[in-house]
Amino acid sequence: MDAQLYDTVIVGGGPAGLNGALYLGRSRRRVLLIDSGDARNMAAGVMHNVLTNDGATIEDFRARARAQLAAYDVTFRDDEVVSAEYDGDQVVVTAERSGPVRARTLLYAAGVRSVLPPLPGLTDLWGRSVFECPYCHAWEVRERRFAVYGGGVPSECLASTLTVWSDDITYLTDRRELPQDERELLTAAGVPVRADGVSELKPHPEGVEVVFADGRSAAYGALFLHLDTEPRVAPLRPWLQAPDLESVQTDDRGRTGLPRLYVAGDLGRNMQQAAMAAASGGLAGMAINSDLIREDRPGSLPEPPPPVPGR
Ligand SMILES: Cc1cc2nc3c(=O)[nH]c(=O)nc-3n(C[C@H](O)[C@H](O)[C@H](O)COP(=O)(O)OP(=O)(O)OC[C@H]3O[C@@H](n4cnc5c(N)ncnc54)[C@H](O)[C@@H]3O)c2cc1C
Numbered sequence: 584m585d586a587q588l589y590d591t592v593i594v595g596g597g598p599a600g601l602n603g604a605l606y607l608g609r610s611r612r613r614v615l616l617i618d619s620g621d622a623r624n625m626a627a628g629v630m631h632n633v634l635t636n637d638g639a640t641i642e643d644f645r646a647r648a649r650a651q652l653a654a655y656d657v658t659f660r661d662d663e664v665v666s667a668e669y670d671g672d673q674v675v676v677t678a679e680r681s682g683p684v685r686a687r688t689l690l691y692a693a694g695v696r697s698v699l700p701p702l703p704g705l706t707d708l709w710g711r712s713v714f715e716c717p718y719c720h721a722w723e724v725r726e727r728r729f730a731v732y733g734g735g736v737p738s739e740c741l742a743s744t745l746t747v748w749s750d751d752i753t754y755l756t757d758r759r760e761l762p763q764d765e766r767e768l769l770t771a772a773g774v775p776v777r778a779d780g781v782s783e784l785k786p787h788p789e790g791v792e793v794v795f796a797d798g799r800s801a802a803y804g805a806l807f808l809h810l811d812t813e814p815r816v817a818p819l820r821p822w823l824q825a826p827d828l829e830s831v832q833t834d835d836r837g838r839t840g841l842p843r844l845y846v847a848g849d850l851g852r853n854m855q856q857a858a859m860a861a862a863s864g865g866l867a868g869m870a871i872n873s874d875l876i877r878e879d880r881p882g883s884l885p886e887p888p889p890p891v892p893g894r
Contacts, residue, residue: 585684589615591871592676592684594664594818595692597622598633598857599848599864601648603690606868608655612875615686616652617678619663623694623849624719624857626710631719633858664818667691674843687878688871690837691819692848692864695812695855700735704784712790713806717741718856720805721748727804730755730793731774734781738809739765743772745807753801755793757781814850834887837867838874845871 591607593600596618607614622641624630629640636644649659662678667689669675677683697715699705705713714720729749731742734757742754754769756778761769769776780796790804816823822841825831835852837845847867848860870887877884 585615585682587613587615587684588673589613589684589686590875591615591688591690592617592667592674592686593690593692594618594667594676595694595848596620596645596649596659597692597694597848598644598861599694599851599867600690600692601645601652602861602864603692603847603868603871604652604657604864605648605655606865607690607871608652608657610868610872612656612872614655614657615660615684616657617660617662617664617676617681620661623697624710627714627719628710630857631722632856633861664693667818668822669842669844687875688843688845690845690847690864690867690871691816691850692846692860692867693815693818693850694860695814695849698811698813700732700808700810702732702734702781702784708784708786708791708806712786712804713784713808715808715810716856717745717748717807721745721807724790724805725749727751727790728802729753730791730801730803730806732757732781732806732808733761733765734759736809736811737765738807739768739772739774741807741809742774743768746772746774749804753777753803755779755781812849812855816850819844834870835866836870836887837863838870838887 590612593616604616662681664678666677674686674689725748728751730753731738732755752774754774754776758780782796783794785792787802789802791806792802794800831839833840837847845867847863849855851863853859853863
């Protein structure tokens with residue numbers, strides 16, 4: 584067992600966890616950040632829409648953040664957290680290789696995973712010519728032919744949004760029956776529908792080749808999908824006692840209704856974007872700092888508003 588008692592252990596070294604560490608480090612808090620190095624956007628290699636870091640590689644962004652954090656009492660550990668519990672007094676966080684540590688608070692910023700549909704060939708093209716977020720990727724492929732895959736989760740609004748970047752967009756239903764309202768949205772956006780089954784995706788010099796069930800194929804500059812996400816909360820069970828974090832997150836600073844547990848980033852209530860994740864990490868850092876001041880100097884700060892269930 585690490586003999587230190589940290590003010591905060593942060594799980595996750597993406598924009599949320601790193602910015603939380605910055606706020607807490609600058610608040611003279613002793614912080615341990617544990618990260619398994621497997622960010623949601625790693626497949627893309629670079630990030631956009633982050634001011635002064637537009638187009639920066641994810642590795643470089645993270646390395647520079649860590650270098651800046653070296654000025655503060657922030658320790659990094661590259662490891663996988665397997666459990667995080669509250670023992671009635673402190674938080675006990677256990678990592679696979681480095682074992683347990685104790686802290687006064689836990690900032691959980693482990694992110695989410697995008698759940699890819701089971702389309703053969705998709706994994707290899709994910710983040711290269713198959714994307715989820717128009718704001719993150721459409722500029723680089725603007726004015727090319729796009730396809731939008733609506734075979735799993737409805738993506739008709741994604742198709743309409745993409746009309747800013749291309750006027751040649753085809754909506755692929757992969758045989759999913761489209762309800763009338765979805766058809767109307769696509770018609771209004773000027774996006775034609777192709778209902779053939781999709782059997783495979785292949786790399787293509789233009790971007791991506793979509794192979795249909797009848798053997799015909801079409802090449803596109805990019806394929807966009809709307810995806811479900813899965814919260815990475817396994818280590819928090821059984822503490823969490825809920826299927827997701829949304830049902831326990833309670834205020835706009837990442838305070839949950841559970842003692843000493845804070846969340847930030849894609850796991851929180853914000854839009855799932857790097858800059859928003861970083862902002863929410865900062866907010867959670869401020870919440871943690873003020874809650875620790877309340878604990879150390881009772882009565883010195885007003886109480887935060889009570890939690891609103893279900894938010
Ligand atoms: C392909 C793709 C491209 C994207 N491009 C952009 C873009 O250009 N611009 C943009 O703004 N947004 C982009 N996004 C969204 C962006 O990736 C997220 O909004 C952002 O990364 C969320 O930050 P986060 O800190 O919450 O989580 P993440 O960045 O996912 O970081 C979470 C960290 O927690 C770690 N972790 C998870 N579980 C554990 C554990 N048990 N123990 C230890 N560590 C753990 C992970 O290894 C990871 O390093 C993209 C998303 C995808 C899928």
